[in-house]
Amino acid sequence: MAYEAFAEVYEELMDNVPYDAWCDRIRELLLEAGIPDGLVAELGCGTGSMTRRLAGAGYDMIGIDLSPDMLDAAREADLREGGTAPEKDDAASILYLNQDMRSFELYGTVRAIVSVCDSINYILEPDEVQEVFRLVNNYLDPKGMLILDFHTPYYFREVLGDSSIAETREEMAMIWENEESDDGIHRLYLTVFREEPDGRYQRFEELHQQRGYTTEEMRSLAEAAGLVDVQFYDEYTKEAATERSERVVMIARECGKEEQYE
Secondary structure, three states: OOOOHHHHOHHHHOOOOOHHHHHHHHHHHHHHOOOOOEEEEEEOOOOOHHHHHHHHOOEEEEEEEOOHHHHHHHHHHHHHOOOOOOOOOOHHHOEEEEOOOOOOOOOOOEEEEEEOOOHHHHOOOHHHHHHHHHHHHHHEEEEEEEEEEEEOHHHHHHHHOOOEEEEEOOOEEEEEEEEEOOOOEEEEEEEEEEEOOOOOEEEEEEEEEEEOOOHHHHHHHHHHOOOEEEEEEEOOOOOEOOOOOOEEEEEEEOOOHHHHHO
């Protein structure tokens, strides 16, 4: 999913996401893991909404996304907001990399890797999710932390199903058409009509495809990739995930490098 034409309207589409609350919880988890600062990478960073918040919390951020358009929007947002972390006036202090999370490369290891807004659900094949986790384990510092969220099959099947959703705003109208299929892939046909300065409306259409994953599947894939101490929370809370959880936050720790250095 490259989010090509939608990069310019993505922030408006996602304006109901509680990024501040999510960032607070991520920051709490990082502090509990003994990671108050240092290098942190975000997979599927999109327009940088979480990347900027974590930079503002004192982390040296690397944002990774498949879409160059989304990264351009992220850089523009950085400039509009006048920088990142309070002690850094240079908006370029966030390093953005145009890479696929299934094959991302870093210049060295990082203290933590995060991924929000169910980016991992766009990886449709379990073996490719495992490869993402293998790369995560490879690029984390010894005992570094992974924090990511994902939508479950329960969410796609029971909450969205085959529903259609329409929303009208002052300068935009959206239609979300959901399709739950037997192959385990949830398809979302999104149409956006946006008013242009001349009064005409521009139409965007895009197909989103995601696969829901259970906690059991994610644990198996993470552990097969070498990650350890895998835990699951219901959304960005301190409550354990259940079979009715719609969004699950998974945390895990790096394993293997400390033994190499002993």
